[in-house]
Amino acid sequence: MVATPGWTLDEQGRAMSKSRGNDVDPVDIANRMGAEIVRLWVASVDFREDVVGSEKLMQRIAEAYRDIRNKLFRYVLSNLEGFDPGRDAVPFEKLQAVDQYILRKAWALSADVIQWYEEFAFHKIYHAVNHFVVVELSAFYVDIVKDRLYTFAADSPGRRAAQTALWRIGEAMVRLLAPIMSFTCDEVWQYLPKTDSRATSVHLANFPEARDVLGEGVPAADAGQQEDWAKLLAVRDQVLKALEEARNQKQIGKSLEAQVKVTASDPFYPVLERYKPDLRYAFIVSQVDVERGPSRNGSGHLAVEVAKAAGKECERCWNYSTRVGEDQDYPTLCERCIPVVRQIAADESAASSKS
Numbered sequence: 001m002v003a004t005p006g007w008t009l010d011e012q013g014r015a016m017s018k019s020r021g022n023d024v025d026p027v028d029i030a031n032r033m034g035a036e037i038v039r040l041w042v043a044s045v046d047f048r049e050d051v052v053g054s055e056k057l058m059q060r061i062a063e064a065y066r067d068i069r070n071k072l073f074r075y076v077l078s079n080l081e082g083f084d085p086g087r088d089a090v091p092f093e094k095l096q097a098v099d100q101y102i103l104r105k106a107w108a109l110s111a112d113v114i115q116w117y118e119e120f121a122f123h124k125i126y127h128a129v130n131h132f133v134v135v136e137l138s139a140f141y142v143d144i145v146k147d148r149l150y151t152f153a154a155d156s157p158g159r160r161a162a163q164t165a166l167w168r169i170g171e172a173m174v175r176l177l178a179p180i181m182s183f184t185c186d187e188v189w190q191y192l193p194k195t196d197s198r199a200t201s202v203h204l205a206n207f208p209e210a211r212d213v214l215g216e217g218v219p220a221a222d223a224g225q226q227e228d229w230a231k232l233l234a235v236r237d238q239v240l241k242a243l244e245e246a247r248n249q250k251q252i253g254k255s256l257e258a259q260v261k262v263t264a265s266d267p268f269y270p271v272l273e274r275y276k277p278d279l280r281y282a283f284i285v286s287q288v289d290v291e292r293g294p295s296r297n298g299s300g301h302l303a304v305e306v307a308k309a310a311g312k313e314c315e316r317c318w319n320y321s322t323r324v325g326e327d328q329d330y331p332t333l334c335e336r337c338i339p340v341v342r343q344i345a346a347d348e349s350a351a352s353s354k355s
């Protein structure tokens with residue numbers, strides 16, 4: 001294969017030249033922003049076309065770099081403390097629905113990225129990874145699992161499930177991005193949990209396979225699950241819109257102050273009913289009610305009502321519950337937090353009586 005590069009142009013499409021003063025000097029960018037930014041810029045452009053370079057574009061690339069470093073790698077690493085994959089990893093079938101969903105997304109992305117490397121289509125890698133990190137991981141998955149990661153007991157299945165997903169995503173992404181963000185990825189590699197037969201450097205490791213991202217024997221795709229999530233995400237969009245309106249009208253502040261009632265007909269209702277326990281977490285509200293609505297000649301009726309959540313706010317997890325105040329020892333906590341705090345207190349007193 002012969003790859004022919006195009007010209008390097010500025011944002012107005014003019015050829016770069018020193019005399020015009022519109023040139024972007026990679027050495028200068030490397031000195032000021034770091035060599036990783038230059039590599040990421042080179043990856044971000046389709047080098048077979050004319051390539052655009054400018055100070056403004058470099059700032060955007062630097063921002064994308066920071067997103068990958070902070071919203072992906074730093075977030076993953078900061079939530080894996082005390083997580084030993086050999087002991088704590090949760091098998092795929094025991095993960096929560098949203099964990100399974102994001103891992104299948106991560107595997108689909110991995111498969112695409114590997115294909116794009118083979119085609120020298122590095123700009124596709126850049127854009128798809130960026131989208132995954134900012135939209136699917138940070139604004140969706142992380143937003144939902146924060147509750148489990150920060151408020152569940154350290155060793156609870158729910159928290160271990162979220163950690164498993166983050167660990168697998170981190171392991172996959174660090175390998176996939178190593179050719180582009182070489183220094184960053186090698187550094188991240190050192191901090192990810194060590195497992196048997198793991199290479200000492202990310203540059204000696206292979207690209208991930210489906211079993212690395214999903215687990216041994218798990219089918220790479222699940223059409224039924226994908227259809228379910230397409231519907232759930234469509235409902236979630238509507239819910240987020242309704243919450244935004246309620247916020248604008250000062251009906252609620254943060255979304256956990258809300259309860260949501262979704263009235264839906266086929267094809268949404270059966271899916272919502274099936275995923276009911278997951279919905280309050282997927283919508284990040286305190287309570288969700290689902291009701292079957294009238295079918296309008298098969299066109300899928302959907303309505304969302306927002307009201308103030310019932311009960312009081314739990315001081316610890318900020319969810320609202322009608323059961324806050326029931327417990328004499330912990331009158332400001334909810335029924336989810338009380339057993340966790342009680343366990344922490346018991347562990348602490350056991351530890352102090354030992355010493």
Ligand SMILES: [Zn+2]
Nearest residue numbers: 314317334337
């Ligand atoms: Zn709570």
